[in-house]
Amino acid sequence: MSQKVTLKQLAQILNVTPATISKALRxxxxxxxxxxxxxxxxxxxxxYRPNIMARSLVSKRTFMLGVIVPNLQISxxxxxxRGIYExxxxxxxxxxxxxxxxxxxxxxxxxxxLSSLAVDGILIxxxxxxxxxxxxxxxxxxxxxxxxYDRSLDTLGFHSVTIDDxxxxxxxxxxxxxxxxKRILYLGPTSGISVLKNRYSGYQKGLEENGLGFDPDxxxxxxxxxxxxxxxxxxFIKKDIPFDAVMCVGGMIAYGAGKAILDxxxxxxxxxxxxxxxxxxxxxxLGVPFLTVYQYPYKIGSMAVDMMVDLIDNPVxxxxxxxxxxxxxxxxHDIGIxxxx
Amino acid sequence: MSQKVTLKQLAQILNVTPATISKALRxxxxxxxxxxxxxxxxxxxxxYRPNIMARSLVSKRTFMLGVIVPNLQISxxxxxxRGIYExxxxxxxxxxxxxxxxxxxxxxxxxxxLSSLAVDGILIxxxxxxxxxxxxxxxxxxxxxxxxYDRSLDTLGFHSVTIDDxxxxxxxxxxxxxxxxKRILYLGPTSGISVLKNRYSGYQKGLEENGLGFDPDxxxxxxxxxxxxxxxxxxFIKKDIPFDAVMCVGGMIAYGAGKAILDxxxxxxxxxxxxxxxxxxxxxxLGVPFLTVYQYPYKIGSMAVDMMVDLIDNPVxxxxxxxxxxxxxxxxHDIGIxxxx
DNA sequence: GGTTTTATCGCAAACGTTTAAGTTTGTTTG
DNA sequence: CAAACAAACTTAAACGTTTGCGATAAAACC
Numbered sequence: 220m221s222q223k224v225t226l227k228q229l230a231q232i233l234n235v236t237p238a239t240i241s242k243a244l245r246x247x248x249x250x251x252x253x254x255x256x257x258x259x260x261x262x263x264x265x266x267y268r269p270n271i272m273a274r275s276l277v278s279k280r281t282f283m284l285g286v287i288v289p290n291l292q293i294s295x296x297x298x299x300x301r302g303i304y305e306x307x308x309x310x311x312x313x314x315x316x317x318x319x320x321x322x323x324x325x326x327x328x329x330x331x332x333l334s335s336l337a338v339d340g341i342l343i344x345x346x347x348x349x350x351x352x353x354x355x356x357x358x359x360x361x362x363x364x365x366x367x368y369d370r371s372l373d374t375l376g377f378h379s380v381t382i383d384d385x386x387x388x389x390x391x392x393x394x395x396x397x398x399x400x401k402r403i404l405y406l407g408p409t410s411g412i413s414v415l416k417n418r419y420s421g422y423q424k425g426l427e428e429n430g431l432g433f434d435p436d437x438x439x440x441x442x443x444x445x446x447x448x449x450x451x452x453x454x455f456i457k458k459d460i461p462f463d464a465v466m467c468v469g470g471m472i473a474y475g476a477g478k479a480i481l482d483x484x485x486x487x488x489x490x491x492x493x494x495x496x497x498x499x500x501x502x503x504x505l506g507v508p509f510l511t512v513y514q515y516p517y518k519i520g521s522m523a524v525d526m527m528v529d530l531i532d533n534p535v536x537x538x539x540x541x542x543x544x545x546x547x548x549x550x551x552h553d554i555g556i557x558x559x560x
Numbered sequence: 561m562s563q564k565v566t567l568k569q570l571a572q573i574l575n576v577t578p579a580t581i582s583k584a585l586r587x588x589x590x591x592x593x594x595x596x597x598x599x600x601x602x603x604x605x606x607x608y609r610p611n612i613m614a615r616s617l618v619s620k621r622t623f624m625l626g627v628i629v630p631n632l633q634i635s636x637x638x639x640x641x642r643g644i645y646e647x648x649x650x651x652x653x654x655x656x657x658x659x660x661x662x663x664x665x666x667x668x669x670x671x672x673x674l675s676s677l678a679v680d681g682i683l684i685x686x687x688x689x690x691x692x693x694x695x696x697x698x699x700x701x702x703x704x705x706x707x708x709y710d711r712s713l714d715t716l717g718f719h720s721v722t723i724d725d726x727x728x729x730x731x732x733x734x735x736x737x738x739x740x741x742k743r744i745l746y747l748g749p750t751s752g753i754s755v756l757k758n759r760y761s762g763y764q765k766g767l768e769e770n771g772l773g774f775d776p777d778x779x780x781x782x783x784x785x786x787x788x789x790x791x792x793x794x795x796f797i798k799k800d801i802p803f804d805a806v807m808c809v810g811g812m813i814a815y816g817a818g819k820a821i822l823d824x825x826x827x828x829x830x831x832x833x834x835x836x837x838x839x840x841x842x843x844x845x846l847g848v849p850f851l852t853v854y855q856y857p858y859k860i861g862s863m864a865v866d867m868m869v870d871l872i873d874n875p876v877x878x879x880x881x882x883x884x885x886x887x888x889x890x891x892x893h894d895i896g897i898x899x900x901x
Numbered sequence: 902g903g904t905t906t907t908a909t910c911g912c913a914a915a916c917g918t919t920t921a922a923g924t925t926t927g928t929t930t931g
Numbered sequence: 932c933a934a935a936c937a938a939a940c941t942t943a944a945a946c947g948t949t950t951g952c953g954a955t956a957a958a959a960c961c
Contacts, residue, residue: 221701221702221703222702222703223702223703223947224702225947225948226947226948227947227948235911236910236911236912237948237949238911238912238913238948238949238950239909239911241947241949241950242910242949242950245949247950248908248909249908249910250909250910251908251910254909254910266698266702268672268675268702269676270676270678270946270948271676271677271678271948272612272616272617272622272677272678272946272947273613273617273916273946273947273948273949274947274949275613275948276611276613276614276916276918276946276947276949277915277916277949277950278916279916290642291632291638291641291642292635292638292639294841294842297633297638298633300632301631301633301659304659308669313658313673315656316657317654318642318645328649331609332612332654334609335610335611335612336612336613337564337611337612337613357607360562361562361563361564361565361607361609362562362564500635500841500844500845501841503841503844504844504893504895506844506893506894552845552847553847554844554845554847554895564917566916566918567917567918568917568918576940576941577940577942578918579919579920579940579941580939580940580941582917582918582919582920583919583920586919589938590938590939590940591938591939591940592939592940595939595940611918612918613916613917613918614918615917615918615919616918617916617917617918617919617945617946617947617948618917618918618919618946619919619946620946
């Protein structure tokens with residue numbers, strides 16, 4: 220055995236045509252049972268692997284689903300990915316995982332690749348901003364269905380699976396206030412995509428409902444990037460504006476912000492508490508307690524797959540986009556509180 | 561615009577043949593400059609995306625590299641993946657990331673898919689055991705080159721990028737002994753693949769060199785699985801055999817073991833210290849200090865890519881497999897030691 | 902025994918590209 | 932001015948499959 224085995228080769232050996240081999244392997248009852256057996260035996264012996272490209276070219280189906288994920292370092296995202304690729308298998312698909320690294324340019328390349336690959340659908344957790352709205356829209360028009368997860372792209376009419384971001388933000392504020400916090404920073408992008416808008420509005424709503432006024436000075440715009448978050452907090456601390464908590468829109472930001480706070484010599488959570496969304500492992504690295512919103516990432520991923528498969532199988536049925544919302548849960552990690560001495 | 565745009569369609573519009581379009585887009589000087597411009601303009605306007613399948617079918621190159629990673633929850637692996645997919649881009653390839661979840665059956669499916677996809681090469685961090693040796697060998701014979709990273713597959717003659725596992729294990733023991741530990745457990749598989757063998761032999765060597773005898777009772781075989789690790793430690797504790805440290809072969813195991821120890825009411829690291837390989841985020845979740853070996857995962861990934869590309873570009877040159885070894889580094893995380901009160 | 906049915910396979914086109922080898926002009930050269 | 936050449940395309944085959952239709956022969960039917 221050497222080089223790739225093709226249908227044609229198998230056909231030659233058995234003195235039949237490639238068509239016969241193809242049908243035999245797919246158990247077509249066009250072919251006699253004994254021939255099927257012979258074919259399968261030879262295929263197994265020769266280690267035949269069907270060429271997906273050739274097959275897809277004629278069948279117009281790849282049984283591959285594209286998955287765009289912001290990154291794999293944040294455990295929320297990798298759990299989403301797990302939910303996706305495990306679920307996808309059950310439907311007979313394979314997941315092609317691509318990372319945009321919170322970067323529109325990367326995301327564009329991902330989309331171009333996936334559409335060139337002719338995947339049967341794309342599950343996306345998109346970057347903030349609308350830099351790629353055009354290509355997203357175009358790709359969809361080309362016949363590739365989209366489902367957005369985590370961050371919804373409502374303006375594009377995609378189906379989506381998200382969490383109750385606004386409400387989650389409100390209860391985070393509630394908990395902080397209950398803990399005696401009064402000056403709560405908001406750190407992250409405030410617009411661009413729905414999640415951010417919703418968390419931001421939840422932040423404002425939470426402040427109002429708990430008798431704390433909204434103070435624009437406490438809102439720090441910041442990219443979804445660890446270093447950017449670190450520097451933003453570092454700069455803010457220099458301003459000497461008092462604050463006792465930071466609400467971060469994600470784990471990457473929380474980690475950066477937390478480091479800056481610790482480096483400045485403050486205690487977390489006594490001096491300054493930090494909160495984030497996603498219950499991310501990386502935040503635990505800070506070695507201090509933190510408040511987080513658990514978002515059932517595995518469920519988000521697998522539900523997104525369900526929606527996608529439904530969308531592929533019943534294309535007409537779906538006129539207007541469906542938006543599923545998953546209830547989140549507040550968690551407090553008492554990291555560093557030793558259990559026993 | 562709707563449905564996919566093909567070369568043929570562009571050709572029809574411009575009244576030329578598909579061949580002309582193809583050449584124009586690749587800037588062949590077979591085609592006049594003005595025609596090239598016209599073609600490119602139209603292609604952009606129509607949102608043309610070359611069909612990778614059709615292209616690869618004739619060119620025999622996909623410019624895709626398969627990547628098999630044990631899982632994405634362990635930050636060591638996701639960092640390897642990042643090293644890989646970022647590096648791969650620089651060479652004009654795309655990475656197709658697949659997860660085996662430490663399961664041979666999954667890995668087999670991954671391999672079958674990737675060979676069906678006809679990727680130009682496969683980077684693999686394989687499951688322990690030799691269940692897939694046959695298919696690995698066969699796939700290689702079919703003309704798909706392999707590079708193993710993290711865990712080497714020396715018996716198969718693959719090129720590899722690994723760390724200095726044995727030495728790393730020795731210095732872990734050294735540090736534990738320096739901290740006064742005397743009865744050190746070994747938790748994980750002890751054979752199957754080189755990493756495990758090397759860490760295990762490093763464990764033994766470390767004990768000898770530090771005047772502690774090797775005690776087989778302190779070796780607990782265990783699958784690379786969180787629950788399995790949890791239960792193994794739980795059962796071991798019941799036996800009332802004293803121990804004051806656990807050397808875990810990886811993050812997943814360390815997390816499970818750590819939980820079992822904490823649940824049993826012991827203090828980490830005072831009563832029982834834990835160590836692992838990979839500097840994994842998930843271990844930080846335990847909220848206690850731990851000793852770990854940092855293995856430069858990003859570097860492992862990117863070097864594996866370099867080797868692969870070299871292998872693809874100069875297939876003859878490589879007779880005997882090349883093994884690169886990356887020096888690791890000991891790190892102690894003082895998680896839970898509050899910086900200021 | 903002629904006709905219809907059934908079983909088993911071959912034929913050929915098609916999928917969207919790429920590419921070596923033509924073909925048709927027009928231009929240069931000795 | 933014939934011969935060689937260059938520019939700008941076109942032709943056609945190929946890549947490895949799938950699939951509807953056609954072909955053949957044997958079996959079943961009335």
